[in-house]
Amino acid sequence: xxxxxxxxxxxxxxxxxxxxxxxxxxxxxxxxxxxxxxxxxxxxxxxxxxxxxxxxxxxxxxxxxxxxxxxxxxxxxxxxxxxxxxxxxxxxxxxxxxxxxxxxxxxxxxxxxxxxxxxxxxxxxxxxxxxxxxxxxxxxxxxxxxxxxxxxxxxxxxxxxxxxxxxxxxxxxxxxxxxxxxxxxxxxxxxxxxxxxxxxxxxxxxx
Amino acid sequence: xxxxxxxxxxxxxxxxxxxxxxxxxxxxxxxxxxxxxxxxxxxxxxxxxxxxxxxxxxxxxxxxxxxxxxxxxxxxxxxxxxxxxxxxxxxxxxxxxxxxxxxxxxxxxxxxxxxxxxxxxxxxxxxxxxxxxxxxxxxxxxxxxxxxxxxxxxxxxxxxxxxxxxxxxxxxxxxxxxxxxxxxxxxxxxxxxxxxxxxxxxxxxxxxxxxxxxxxxxxxxxxxxxxxxxxxxxxxxxxxxxxxxxxx
Numbered sequence: 001x002x003x004x005x006x007x008x009x010x011x012x013x014x015x016x017x018x019x020x021x022x023x024x025x026x027x028x029x030x031x032x033x034x035x036x037x038x039x040x041x042x043x044x045x046x047x048x049x050x051x052x053x054x055x056x057x058x059x060x061x062x063x064x065x066x067x068x069x070x071x072x073x074x075x076x077x078x079x080x081x082x083x084x085x086x087x088x089x090x091x092x093x094x095x096x097x098x099x100x101x102x103x104x105x106x107x108x109x110x111x112x113x114x115x116x117x118x119x120x121x122x123x124x125x126x127x128x129x130x131x132x133x134x135x136x137x138x139x140x141x142x143x144x145x146x147x148x149x150x151x152x153x154x155x156x157x158x159x160x161x162x163x164x165x166x167x168x169x170x171x172x173x174x175x176x177x178x179x180x181x182x183x184x185x186x187x188x189x190x191x192x193x194x195x196x197x198x199x200x201x202x203x204x205x206x207x
Numbered sequence: 208x209x210x211x212x213x214x215x216x217x218x219x220x221x222x223x224x225x226x227x228x229x230x231x232x233x234x235x236x237x238x239x240x241x242x243x244x245x246x247x248x249x250x251x252x253x254x255x256x257x258x259x260x261x262x263x264x265x266x267x268x269x270x271x272x273x274x275x276x277x278x279x280x281x282x283x284x285x286x287x288x289x290x291x292x293x294x295x296x297x298x299x300x301x302x303x304x305x306x307x308x309x310x311x312x313x314x315x316x317x318x319x320x321x322x323x324x325x326x327x328x329x330x331x332x333x334x335x336x337x338x339x340x341x342x343x344x345x346x347x348x349x350x351x352x353x354x355x356x357x358x359x360x361x362x363x364x365x366x367x368x369x370x371x372x373x374x375x376x377x378x379x380x381x382x383x384x385x386x387x388x389x390x391x392x393x394x395x396x397x398x399x400x401x402x403x404x405x406x407x408x409x410x411x412x413x414x415x416x417x418x419x420x421x422x423x424x425x426x427x428x429x430x431x432x433x434x435x436x437x438x439x440x441x442x443x444x445x446x447x448x449x450x451x452x453x454x455x
Contacts (some may be wrong), residue, residue, distance in 0.1 A: 038347065046418045048415075098351060099350065107415060163354065
């Protein structure tokens with residue numbers, strides 16, 4: 001039985017150093033005018049959730065999607081982390097982060113969720129996590145979670161300063177720069193030691 | 208019919224309005240101040256999606272020095288930000304500008320996917336009032352309005368009632384207003400929305416499937432003012448009631 005959230009799923013923008021460095025030249029320009037201070041979050045609502053193994057529909061107007069491979073914290077009681085899960089946070093590629101990304105990120109099925117919730121007790125230190133992304137079997141990206149801007153403790157503290165993560169809420173650690181693109185027919189496999197494989201295939205949306 | 212969810216003597220109940228009182232699902236008739244009000248929403252099997260509009264009234268866009276958007280400006284909130292009628296919402300000690308936003312809120316009634324605007328009303332269960340508080344001190348230009356502004360605990364009072372769609376003849380012609388300590392500060396009409404409710408149902412359902420219990424907060428008109436601790440803020444919409452909140 002694949003893991004499915006029962007709380008709200010939050011994503012985190014700009015939590016990898018390379019992602020911040022790539023945008024740094026624009027950060028003081030309009031429309032941003034300043035680098036972000038608080039964590040920049042977004043919601044992946046329930047219509048986006050796909051189990052591992054599921055086919056994910058892509059509308060005909062979308063030639064390619066961006067693969068946002070990450071690991072997410074699943075909250076337990078009283079702000080503790082119950083465990084971790086692989087996620088594939090798909091987006092329609094977009095250059096601006098000024099407005100919330102609902103129409104780019106909240107299409108049906110656009111969040112693959114790993115089968116296995118790895119309990120915090122067995123996961124070890126999240127800064128030691130790494131994952132690999134393969135498209136049709138070819139290695140496209142390796143993500144090393146020692147490169148976070150805010151590590152898990154800092155992210156939880158800074159988010160907790162303005163909102164409470166409730167039991168079963170999910171918070172992604174972020175997606176690194178160099179996110180691969182995929183198109184209809186492609187199989188996306190995300191693996192991390194101890195987490196198994198999160199596998200989804202993109203299919204053309206039924207018209 | 209006007210539906211509510213309330214806690215009475217420690218238990219959550221569905222209730223309906225009956226001659227100015229609450230008829231609980233156990234048959235008891237109790238007064239409106241004898242209960243703790245929850246958001247007037249039946250539980251959903253999966254977390255509900257809470258869509259909210261920014262700058263959806265031309266006058267409000269002007270007030271905030273924005274040109275009217277060419278497509279809906281949308282953000283999503285988590286369920287933890289909702290609270291009920293007659294509750295308190297916290298203003299952090301260090302902020303300069305915290306304002307209410309009185310908003311007509313659509314409660315989805317049926318699974319909606321690629322719905323045309325002419326059919327949109329078939330997919331609506333009813334309407335309620337949201338007070339979508341914002342703390343402008345925390346605005347940043349990253350996914351603006353950012354969640355630090357819009358997703359704070361208890362910063363989105365909702366209620367008091369879920370009013371059945373059948374009892375709202377024309378949701379696009381409802382007077383709405385806000386008072387602070389009894390003084391009228393905001394006054395508008397839902398007919399002045401830039402993107403109206405049928406448009407929004409078509410727009411959202413074109414790329415995401417809406418489920419029963421999902422919410423669309425449709426934005427607020429001109430007239431937002433700073434609220435201080437102790438202020439009683441009443442957001443009301445014609446036919447839907449008065450949603451009372453106190454700043455703490």
